[in-house]
């Protein structure tokens with residue numbers, strides 16, 4: 001795949017009715033269509049509706065269509081925030097992958113999509129690779145595996161986008177930027193493998209955290225003041241990234257400190273793990289204490 005003049009060459013382009021002004025894309029947000037699997041069903045809807053739109057749609061057989069140029073705003077993320085920055089549609093490219101979304105188990109081995117279609121019994125028999133899974137971000141559900149052709153198409157598309165658009169720096173999901181409101185992509189999506197192949201091994205969120213903070217002097221300690229405990233996070237942001245909860249009263253060595261999205265954060269070590277906590281819920285411990 002090759003991007004030229006904000007369009008992938010050689011794929012269908014259906015201009016979406018909801019196409020906004022010029023943007024500089026910095027992240028890619030992955031979605032599920034949460035709709036029927038029939039080829040072009042969701043794509044054609046997203047092209048003609050004025051309620052939503054997206055840059056790319058990937059069918060079950062791996063066919064990719066484009067609906068919005070990569071330098072124009074599409075309406076795919078809604079209320080959202082990426083590392084403290086709201087309105088992700090203003091700086092992201094959206095990719096919709098055809099998938100029914102969360103399904104529920106019914107009587108007689110049925111597996112029901114939200115519109116009532118039954119993908120059972122057994123799921124595996126139909127070749128859909130259904131799985132019952134629960135994660136903190138998705139909750140509980142029955143989910144359909146993505147077709148290998150879809151995963152290959154996502155990766156090829158991402159490689160073409162990142163090779164041509166120098167402002168792009170991260171790949172994320174709708175559940176990550178709209179936590180508690182959205183659950184796509186589903187838990188079966190190989191997000192970390194795709195991120196590693198497209199972005200390389202270094203996590204851009206960790207790189208940004210290190211670049212935006214300074215090392216603390218050796219021997220600096222804080223005590224957790226929040227009685228109910230304080231979340232240790234992978235990065236200095238409130239996106240879903242909690243490693244564990246640190247009990248109130250715990251004393252912690254401070255490794256780094258920095259200001260992110262107007263809030264002071266500390267990098268600390270707890271139970272052998274390094275992570276980030278909000279400084280406001282701690283008290284510094286004087287060196288003599």
Ligand SMILES: [Zn+2]
Nearest residue numbers: 031032174184
């Ligand atoms: Zn979505």
